[in-house]
Amino acid sequence: MPWKKNFVNYAFIAAITLLITAFQSSGEDFIQFISNKLHRYREVLPVEKAYLHLDKPYYVTGDTLWFKAYLTEGSLHLADSASNLLYVDLIEQHSGRNAALKRVQMTGGIGRGEFVLNDSLPPGAYTIRAYTNWMRNASEDFFFRKNVYVFNHEEKVAADTPAGKIDLQFFPEGGQLVADINTRVAFKAVNEAGFGQDVTGFVLAQSGDTVASFRSEHLGMGRFQFEPKTGESYRAFIKEADGKVTPFAFPKVHDNGFTMVVDNLSNTLKMRVICYAKIPGKTEIPVHVVGHARGIVAFVANGKIGSRGLMMQLPTAELPDGITHLTLFDDGNRPVCQRLVFINHSRSLNVHIKPSKPEYKPREKVDVEVTVTDSAGKPVEANLSLSVTDAGQILQQPFDQNIVSYLLLSSDLKGFTEQPAYYFDPAKSERKIHLDYLMMTHGWARFKWEEVLGDSIPPAKRYVEQGITLEGDVKRNNKKLTEKTALSLFLSNDSLSTFMTTETDETGHFTVYNLAFSDSLQLRIQGMNKKGNQSLSFTLNPFDAPRASVVKIPFKPVTVDARQLADFLKNAARDQEISKKIRENRERLLREVTIKAKKETPRDSRKLYNSADATLKVTPQMASGYMTVLDMLQGRVAGVSVMGSGMNAVVSIRGNRGEPLFVLDGMPVDKALITSLNVYDVESIDVLKGPSAAIYGSRGGNGVISVLTKRGNENYDYSQDIVPGVLVTKIAGFHTPREFYSPKYTPTSPPDQNPDFRSTIFWAPLLKTGRDGKARVSYYHSDATGQADILAEVLSPAGQPGFGKSVYPVR
Structure with missing residues (x-):
């Protein structure tokens, strides 16, 4: 059932009170207090999330990268967020250089675009990012990011890069180790490329005794039981394949404090929370456990930690799918322990993809029906994007990111999430415990409790953009203005001509918001009062893209089979050579046409006379x-x-x-x-x-x-006009997306002798299901035989994501 928009589930709290025997009388006051604080924080700094569906995981120079953009608000994932402008850029990983930028117009949370990967683009690893201006108020870790690789035509699959130096970190459950309290410690090991690395190791006490051993179970992650002793300190070691032993730091042991252990796996309808405390002079400590999902309070439970601890049984049936953040507050209303848990009631949309035939022939017409239903099997009207690729050339990445794994998991975790779709695959029996390891080794970082509980929330530095922003500065005689100055702006292109006015502030800064135009506009800007206009000078502030971190050791962020890569590069080179020859033939035809005529000077309609003296x-x-x-x-x-x-x-x-x-x-x-x-x-x-x-x-x-x-x-070109006190220039607008070309091979069409080995066979970014939950597409397959992969990503207006895949053979 869909998650209701309650900030506090009071029925849930009432159920909890029956299970907890000792409560503070001020419990209800704390519930209202924490709910108001979180609600206020969400009002001032609401969250947006962006997601991109790409047509394939890797490319070659000269190729086109197609993308569909989804933009949602961050709590309920409603499909229409406040921003109408999404920035999508392509970052070269080894240098951090911004290789390309698109301004995508979002309508109802939906947009699309493409990057043409020209031959001048250096091959290598790239990161494609998506973010709004509003999203820049938070950490850039929460931008959408996806690694892609651009090959050149001669590239070969390199041997696997050695793991290199390993980084190992330990995460006590709840946040800290408290002396003489048994708890669980999670760990995560990653190699120099940032991927999980399997490790085996042990923990030594000061005496040199082995007090614990550990072995990773999934992508370098695992956990083990541990009871630290008073006055003791510990060191961890890993055993490498060559027999070498490497030491690592182990968390500090605190003499006093709180611990929190959470069991979210034993019972699908309840989670068990066990709290312990060691505080001098106190035998009973009133506490609160707050659970919130994406900033909305799900429950608040109250109790007292005694000498034997405190155990709570918390129902989970009403919690939304995704990450729930648990925080333990002490009797001073201070957060002392934190833990993430993942709730999965399988409420995501079901996406069923059905080709009309069990198999096809090369260049045959393919009809595909996509059916979207909710968890109860009812049809859903939703927006979806669909890609079809040649499996002989493109290897779909193992457990690659999709819209479900991103919105419910990766978008609320700081740092890189490896193989995120693995945790949503019903065929993986160990996925739930591995997902719990992930929850213990990743922290919630969208806000800090000190900010939420404080009396004043810092205002946002960046604003919501619903159009293009024009921003600049005006000076007089190269000095800052000392008073407001009125400005006139004339904007024009082939289909638009408009005049507007604005005003600078006292320092000469001006901003024009929410311009809505595609491609580019010619801008003419000048002062409105005649006095001193010629002494004005104008500077437009270019878009300042967020800086990208540089990956020190370049790596291929994709898995590629040698044979598939060879076919992919060979076919890409052949297709581009055919396109090049077609262009050359057209140019040759144009050069062969010779026109001879006497040049006539057009008469100026402003002159009644033929010539002047x-x-x-x-x-x-x-x-x-x-x-x-x-x-x-x-x-x-x-x-x-x-x-x-x-x-x-x-x-x-x-x-x-x-x-x-x-x-x-x-x-x-x-x-x-x-x-x-x-x-x-x-x-x-x-x-x-x-x-x-x-x-x-x-x-x-x-x-x-x-x-x-x-x-x-009548032939006057404003761009050639150099006038003191006037600026004439061009400004960039929304990206104008291209249409994906899909050839038609009908019986009545003339035969096409050129081979067709498209790696992306079909791309449909703007599909919608009807009331019956169905969407239908048709296209013609290429010359390739073997298998074709179909992937569909779906988002309903209510914020429910869905992902589906299918295959069909071609013989």
Whole structure:
């Protein structure tokens, strides 16, 4: 049954009170206190989670990496979070360099995109990340991350890298070792590549006696019983394959404190929590055990730890699937022990993938039906993405991350989770105890109790983005502004043209939020008041991507079979060579076409006349020395006299008594408008005398001065405009996703002689199931024979994830 949005399950608490004999009278007050604190924290700093479904686990240079993006809120995994902009970037692991960045527009928590892995991209290990601006308020450990490898066409499978130096850490259950209290100690060993490493070892006391031994059971993890003694200290050692013994630090033993042991495996409907304490002068200590799942309180149990400890039987039927965080609070309401447990009632969605036939032929049409149901077997309307790959080229990674394992497990753990889907595979009988090892060796780190219980929560430094943010700084004469300044912005592209205004703060900083446009926009920004505008300078702040940690020892983060890799690289090279030849043929055809004709200069529609008696072309260098158009004319055109300057200038053309007719972009205007023009906006000045001016009739009797502006020219390119006090540039918008190309091989289609060995046979990121819980797709298989893998990832609007896979043979 779905998890209700209660912050405290009071019915659950009532059941617990029947099982615990000693309670503080202030128990209800503590329940309200802790619930309010967590609720307040979630209001101020709510969590978002991002997830990417990729079409395959590894690629080759020249390939395309396709992805589907899911964005949820962090507590209930509702599919429509607050942010509408998701950043997806590709990080080169050995250098930490950001190789590519996409701004993905999210609609209802759903988006898509791709990275074209150009030949210029160095082969090697990469990490693809996904995060929102709001997610950057928390640790970057909670960004979505996935390791991929980009091969080159000549690469071969390298031999396995030796494990190298091993790191071994110990984790006492509950958080600490207390003298003379028997507890359990978990451990985890990892190699230099960050993967779990199997180890065998022992623990020695100061006397040199062996007091415990241990052996890892799964991915370098395991646990053992241990009872530390008063005044004793311990060291751990591992035995390596060559017989070498390596020492490691062992946790410190505390004379006083609390311990907490949790059994979440013996009974599927209840968990048993056992608490012990050793505090001088106290025989009974009132305590609280708080359980919360993703920041929402699930239960609060109260009791007293006596000389024989305290045992609680806590029902789990109403807890949500995923990680529940247990905290033991002492009588001063201080957190003293913590423990993670995983609840799995199998409430994830069931995804059944059914091809229409038991087997297919190369290039045959494939029809696939995907059915999504809940745990009760009822159909579910959901959003899903589906990938089909050639199993002869692409080896699906063992127990690779999927949307279920990520949302319920990995997204709430700090650090790398190896083979996360293993813990959700019903065929693995030991998965539950191995998952408990994982819970003991990973800590909850999304918040600290001190922050939650404190009177003031630090405000978020970054905001929720629902569109593109334009941010920059304005200076006057290269100095910071001392007052607010109004700005005008003109944004345009082929399909959009808009004008808006904004204002800087007192220091000259300005921000424009929630711009919604794809690809790029041309931006023109300037001050709105004429006074001092030319002394303004503008700087746009580029997007500052989070720094990525550098992996010191490069490794292949994928498992690849030598034969499959050879086929993959051979077929990729062949497909790219075919595409290259097609492009070359098209270019050759274009070069063979020769067009001969006399070039005609297009007539400027602003000119009534065919030619002028004199033309002055205005350059930025020329304009920089003058205030008005008439000042530029002075002494530059024979027969034109300009007396005075600025607004008071008097103009005449030799042989005429009065002032000439002034024309601006083909329209007669008065002299005042001409003298008020910005000289940097002027393209050229034409002077017409005598007969040339006759086309304007009697108005041109004293000659004509025709001013042509850059903006009046229909071919004017704002990006070439250099004007003091004005910034013209382009800004990036939402990524415009490409469509996945899938060829059609119908009986009526002309035969295609080019071989088709796509590694990604089909990619459908935007599928939806109907009321019957079904979605259907059709595509044509490639020339490959063997087996095809189908993977589907699903998320319902209510936040229930699902994952399914299937195969079909091709002969």
